[in-house]
Amino acid sequence: MTRPSAGDATRGEKIVYFIAIAGLLxxxxxxxxxxxxFWLRTFTFVFMAAILAQGWNFIGGYTGYASFGNVAFFGxxxxxxxxxxTKAHFDFLPSMAAGGIFCAIFAGxxxxxxxxxxxxxxxxxxxxxAVAVREIVSGWDSLTGGGIGLNLxxxxxxxxxxxxxxxxxxxxxxxxxxxxxxARSKIGYAWIAIRENEYAARxxxxxxxxxxxxxxxxxxxxxxxxxxxxAYYNTTIAPDSLFxxxxxxxxxxxxxxxxxxxxxxxxxxxxxxxQILSTYLSFQFPGLQFTFLGLAMxxxxxxxxxxxxxxxxxxxxxxxxxxxxAPRENRA
Amino acid sequence: MNPVQFAQTLINGLMLGxxxxxxxxxxxxxxxxxxxxxxxxxxxxxxxxxxxxxLYTFFGIDxxxxxxxxxxxxxxxxxxxxxxxxxxxIRAPLLVKFLITFGLSILLENLALQVFSGDYRSVTTAYSGxxxxxxxxKIASVRLAALLISILLVYLFHLFLTRTRIGNAIRxxxxxxxxxxxxxVKIAPTFALTYGLSAALAGAAGSLISMTFPxxxxxxxxxxxxAFLICxxxxxxxxxxALVGGIVLALLQVFAGFFAPGxxxxxxxxxxxxxxxxxxEGLIGKPFYxxxxx
Numbered sequence: 001m002t003r004p005s006a007g008d009a010t011r012g013e014k015i016v017y018f019i020a021i022a023g024l025l026x027x028x029x030x031x032x033x034x035x036x037x038f039w040l041r042t043f044t045f046v047f048m049a050a051i052l053a054q055g056w057n058f059i060g061g062y063t064g065y066a067s068f069g070n071v072a073f074f075g076x077x078x079x080x081x082x083x084x085x086t087k088a089h090f091d092f093l094p095s096m097a098a099g100g101i102f103c104a105i106f107a108g109x110x111x112x113x114x115x116x117x118x119x120x121x122x123x124x125x126x127x128x129x130a131v132a133v134r135e136i137v138s139g140w141d142s143l144t145g146g147g148i149g150l151n152l153x154x155x156x157x158x159x160x161x162x163x164x165x166x167x168x169x170x171x172x173x174x175x176x177x178x179x180x181x182x183a184r185s186k187i188g189y190a191w192i193a194i195r196e197n198e199y200a201a202r203x204x205x206x207x208x209x210x211x212x213x214x215x216x217x218x219x220x221x222x223x224x225x226x227x228x229x230x231a232y233y234n235t236t237i238a239p240d241s242l243f244x245x246x247x248x249x250x251x252x253x254x255x256x257x258x259x260x261x262x263x264x265x266x267x268x269x270x271x272x273x274x275q276i277l278s279t280y281l282s283f284q285f286p287g288l289q290f291t292f293l294g295l296a297m298x299x300x301x302x303x304x305x306x307x308x309x310x311x312x313x314x315x316x317x318x319x320x321x322x323x324x325x326a327p328r329e330n331r332a
Numbered sequence: 333m334n335p336v337q338f339a340q341t342l343i344n345g346l347m348l349g350x351x352x353x354x355x356x357x358x359x360x361x362x363x364x365x366x367x368x369x370x371x372x373x374x375x376x377x378x379x380x381x382x383x384x385x386x387l388y389t390f391f392g393i394d395x396x397x398x399x400x401x402x403x404x405x406x407x408x409x410x411x412x413x414x415x416x417x418x419x420x421x422i423r424a425p426l427l428v429k430f431l432i433t434f435g436l437s438i439l440l441e442n443l444a445l446q447v448f449s450g451d452y453r454s455v456t457t458a459y460s461g462x463x464x465x466x467x468x469x470k471i472a473s474v475r476l477a478a479l480l481i482s483i484l485l486v487y488l489f490h491l492f493l494t495r496t497r498i499g500n501a502i503r504x505x506x507x508x509x510x511x512x513x514x515x516x517v518k519i520a521p522t523f524a525l526t527y528g529l530s531a532a533l534a535g536a537a538g539s540l541i542s543m544t545f546p547x548x549x550x551x552x553x554x555x556x557x558x559a560f561l562i563c564x565x566x567x568x569x570x571x572x573x574a575l576v577g578g579i580v581l582a583l584l585q586v587f588a589g590f591f592a593p594g595x596x597x598x599x600x601x602x603x604x605x606x607x608x609x610x611x612x613e614g615l616i617g618k619p620f621y622x623x624x625x626x
Contacts (some may be wrong), residue, residue: 234449
């Protein structure tokens with residue numbers, strides 16, 4: 001993750017953006033081709049995985065702080081949405097927006113003290129926040145329904161899956177757009193400077209606390225939005241399934257690793273590869289998909305610690321030598 | 333809370349603290365020496381617990397006598413995992429090492445789920461219910477024995493690290509990898525040995541846990557998180573620190589469980605975050621191998 005961001009778009013980048021826009025138009029047209037419900041849901045979950053990865057990308061990919069607490073934003077976004085819809089009888093969209101904003105503010109508030117920690121300590125502390133939030137949510141019976149959770153109002157739209165698909169797509173597009181615009185602004189450069197050398201960044205006058213907190217708040221915002229949409233899709237929210245650390249913290253990080261951190265489209269590409277593959281595996285080998293996931297994680301990380309995209313595009317050696325390059329460099 | 337309840341809770345906390353010290357010690361050593369957060373630590377504990385369960389259920393071996401066997405089995409497993417997998421990423425960035433142990437943890441948990449099934453199991457011996465009673469305070473004999481065994485193992489490990497040549501080599505590697513190599517320490521086998529010993533301690537902790545708590549293949553991640561807490565509370569890579577951290581966490585848990593059941597982990601983690609912010613080196617720790625940055 002040591003790639004500087006480019007200033008003006010090169011020709012190669014223009015091609016990438018052309019493909020991205022074509023992909024977006026294709027994604028908008030896709031539900032009108034009368035796909036099966038299976039594919040509609042599969043792509044909805046691809047988009048959700050991409051939002052979670054894109055969310056982690058702000059704090060982990062660009063700023064270099066490996067947060068392991070993102071599952072807290074997902075769960076809180078879902079719960080704020082659910083509570084506003086069931087207890088205050090708000091409509092879905094304002095509830096979802098409130099969930100995202102709540103998570104952004106929450107991330108900013110916990111970020112102020114936690115972002116002073118570095119490396120392992122930050123990872124552990126954010127994981128700790130996630131576990132504490134889950135406990136509080138499952139303990140606060142009167143508001144959250146405790147361990148049983150809440151039942152949201154059923155989506156009245158006859159094409160409800162299509163509607164959820166578009167909500168996810170819209171949130172994903174927004175997250176990509178924000179990443180794209182910020183990555184080439186002063187803010188993006190500040191993040192990368194912090195990631196590469198925080199002391200030097202501070203020495204040249206970057207307000208590191210401000211930019212780190214901003215990155216974490218954006219992480220909270222988008223993951224909170226995804227949580228809200230997921231709550232409306234699933235209609236039942238319960239602490240154990242929403243605060244699943246493997247699904248909503250570990251997998252998004254793996255997706256960013258596969259696609260390449262600190263890039264605009266890497267997390268999206270990683271999400272496609274990961275989500276399609278894991279959906280396939282869970283159908284082909286039901287019950288064994290997590291065993292494969294663990295194995296895949298280990299192999300990807302040993303052989304392609306810089307991300308599969310970087311492995312395929314940035315290598316200077318080929319064949320077996322390329323495969324063995326990373327383990328050779330990193331061994332004891 | 334009357335005095336008897338207070339004394340009972342205190343005693344329960346102290347007895348649990350011994351096992352927690354063992355839970356945290358192996359994790360702390362791997363973190364301190366190898367600069368590696370081993371998310372799979374809890375799965376080693378789970379495997380240790382199953383070793384005791386199967387040896388007791390199928391061969392009738394007394395659970396306490398299975399502890400050396402479970403330590404030996406887990407040592408072998410840990411040694412092989414380090415030689416086969418972790419050695420290839422040991423110089424990689426922090427996140428890469430963090431994630432690879434996450435992968436290991438998912439793999440071990442799901443393999444265990446396939447092999448052992450998700451059923452809850454427990455080890456109940458003829459003497460499980462026996463205990464002493466002093467002035468209304470009950471002390472379960474199994475838990476008392478677990479405390480004594482934990483203290484013994486922590487002490488033996490401390491002696492090993494400080495009094496033997498290999499122990500010194502391990503500590504030297506943790507302090508400065510390149511300097512240790514220059515003085516003739518072979519790094520790869522030392523790391524494998526460290527990781528194997530950590531797994532062996534986790535195995536012993538698992539054996540003790542199987543005697544007091546029900547076990548399933550998914551108990552691992554909870555213990556990994558406890559290991560974090562213990563390590564942060566006591567200080568990184570410190571043997572006495574693990575003992576202090578284990579007892580502090582256990583006391584926090586039992587008292588939180590008394591006053592606010594359902595929030596005991598929330599309280600534990602709030603304390604963790606506060607300690608991290610105020611005193612990142614732990615309550616009694618000193619910056620050992622403060623390799624938190626890479």
